[in-house]
Amino acid sequence: MPSAYTRLTSRFQRLSRFGHLSAIAGWDMMTMMSPGGSRARGEALAELSVLQHQILTSPETAVDLVQAKQESLSDDEWVNLAEMERAWQQAVILPARLVEAKSVAGSRCENAWRSQRPANDWKGFAENLKEVVYLSRQEAEIRAQNAGVSRYDALLDIYEPGMTSCQLDTIFSDIKSWLPDLLQRVITHQSEQSIQQPQGPFTIENQRHLGLKAMETLGFDFDAGRLDVSAHPFCGGVPQDVRITTRYDQQNFLSALMGVIHETGHARYEQNLPTQWPGQPIALARSTAIHESQSLFFEMQLGRSPAFLARILPEVINHLGVQPALTQQNFIRLAQRVEPGLIRVNADEVSYPAHIILRYEIERALIESEIEVEDIPALWQEKMERLLGMDTTGNYRNGCMQDIHWTDGAFGYFPTYTLGAMYAAQLFQALGRTLPDVEQLIADGDLQPVFIWLQENIWHHGSRFSTRELITRASGEDLNPRWFRQHLESRYLAD
């Protein structure tokens, strides 16, 4: 008779195999699927998610979770057990009916969004979104009552265990206190610099090969993953086969290149998660914000640093051809250009937090029933005006319809982007204390010591430590927004 803990590990391995199929079918939906397949795919994925929910919330799981606590377990097994219990807890409180309804409504909303967004069809989109919000509030209410927290905090905890809106409010109000001013100073500073735009078109094929070269430089394992195209770049698949995507703009090669570098950060985290616990929660990435810290470490700390840009420039020229805009100085200016815009995913790292704070404030109010779906456009308009000085009236496509997140009810996710940016800055700062010559290493293309540091401090730990413990072990302190501010000031105002 296997122990309760052993039974649990078998069950979680089985769940992980179903998760594998769900990840691949989900990736396929965004990259390969014909439009006609969407309904059947939605139903198939919903059926699978019901099954996963059933396995996770079966009475046997509950009994085994209790029983396993009586067994003699190693430290890692205790951690794994706690992660199992957390997953079980997250799942068991939702009725299967709600899980399925959310999945179906989310698929419908997301698929319609793919054509509604280009058509600027806010009315059509709002119809579907209302259903998603309605179901997300139900979910939040159930979770909130169980955890004794607010509705929004209950959703936030899914992506960022331990984080609260109270903490976020503190951090974000700090950022709001200096960001608009910093932004203005950077813009003024940069307005004194001349900058030359590269002349496209740059073919997709050439950009793709440049992206693959960057992935290679950054250590992506092509035996365990691939690069494709999707409307909204993401990192999907499974650790043994990581699927990253980008999208190409023939006039602007930097957008796809930096997107690829960003997703490569996610990918390397996945590809380097611990392998000694196959299919177990302890082997998963720590949290959404830590995941984002890796992509932003790659894109912002490494990718847009002068040393890395100088290093990659010959490859850019090699793939896209010589042109006046591709001098080292101008290339760095292009990659570090700060220019507030409407689109979050195109935003520079200085204005990015404004996009997040705006979404955070809206989604929190939405989940707490302080506002309704109809109120979103006006609030969006007002906050964009205030935070970035931009007008989005009537421009739903590039306003509140620009992101995929809300379409399938991922409320509570947005804050993790800016948390990730702050963790990334803090980790890079800590790395610099271990490797004082890090800039020289990057300039020499000797990135291995950087990857080893990330592997030892982040990747190989999976979910062995809490976010707080992980970040404290790696950097000597809990999340401290000062490193992010210092990074922005030194990068954008120093010279």
Place this chain on the structure above:
Amino acid sequence: MPSAYTRLTSRFQRLSRFGHLSAIAGWDMMTMMSPGGSRARGEALAELSVLQHQILTSPETAVDLVQAKQESLSDDEWVNLAEMERAWQQAVILPARLVEAKSVAGSRCENAWRSQRPANDWKGFAENLKEVVYLSRQEAEIRAQNAGVSRYDALLDIYEPGMTSCQLDTIFSDIKSWLPDLLQRVITHQSEQSIQQPQGPFTIENQRHLGLKAMETLGFDFDAGRLDVSAHPFCGGVPQDVRITTRYDQQNFLSALMGVIHETGHARYEQNLPTQWPGQPIALARSTAIHESQSLFFEMQLGRSPAFLARILPEVINHLGVQPALTQQNFIRLAQRVEPGLIRVNADEVSYPAHIILRYEIERALIESEIEVEDIPALWQEKMERLLGMDTTGNYRNGCMQDIHWTDGAFGYFPTYTLGAMYAAQLFQALGRTLPDVEQLIADGDLQPVFIWLQENIWHHGSRFSTRELITRASGEDLNPRWFRQHLESRYLAD
């Protein structure tokens, strides 16, 4: 309380949703997956197939099948119930231990075959194959005892319900009586014609666009499917999202083009299956041979007909460029070239049946324990010599090791290729009685009446009728090999 029949339809719809995920993950494995993903993918798909088997063979299914027979059902529901029972019967009859042993032995044999075939390692291959044959005989024995038929007939019935080796013997001995002579006459006839080979290379991109154009001409619904590349061409996915593949030879564009036309035949059948019974067995394609009849209808009856070839030639020139070999007469000669060879998948339609008859005779004797694995090479050699006049001594790689089918125990599958060819000829003949001007329609590119006929006579019926009834309703008689012979004679000896 839903009726037993309703419970069964829900269960089969659920199975069909899991089948959807299995189909997409299977397609991905052959077209997209990184090598590093293969082990995890194998485990995930095996986990899913265990689940599907459990659902199908659950005690509730057995009880509901009995109970549903007492309920008041429509004609279609009776048919669907019979198909459900057939699927259940096929699954429940094998002990789980045998299913697993077969799966393990099949995987081992197939994986080793991938390197043993290029190495011409018959001895190594035979070792693994013996185990597969041993287990397949056990499977056949269990099925045979249950159905009261011979061992081989029990396996044949999996792919071609209702077909027997007695019928096959009659048909194949008929073919054997005229095929070698016909083949000789065709070769003599064609040796008097001059033929010019096209000069490659033809880029994959150009060939791909030509293939897409052919798919469009043949009515492929791009809203419900796509074209990709795999080592061995196939048609996969689900009816709402059909995935066909091809492979490109830069020197020989006809191979990929005809492959695409072939798979488009499979695809249109899938895309036009009935939609009023979602997820039910009655809505599935009738059988493997009927599926093959559709691909061969597209490739052989339509695709290699002079009228179609003349129609598609301007597109070929448009995509691949003008060259001397691309005159109408020479293009037709290229597409209709008869040249016996060692490899089944490269065979022309005149010599193809010889490849099948040879395999049928060997696999039948093998399953009936009349011969052993060691006897295969000598028999292969003798039959190749007799049927096609070719010597394969010592050439296992391009002899008895060339196909994947036996590696995982798919005995009983091969005959469906030639049954498909005969059904295709018979259907085209029947179509000609309804549309006497069919050649003119093809020449004019007005294929819609042809597709409507196929839709009304084959596609829309799904599994509503037995193969015999389907073919009799469509053509006025049961399978009659004379139409295939007449097709070959009139195409290859008329001018």
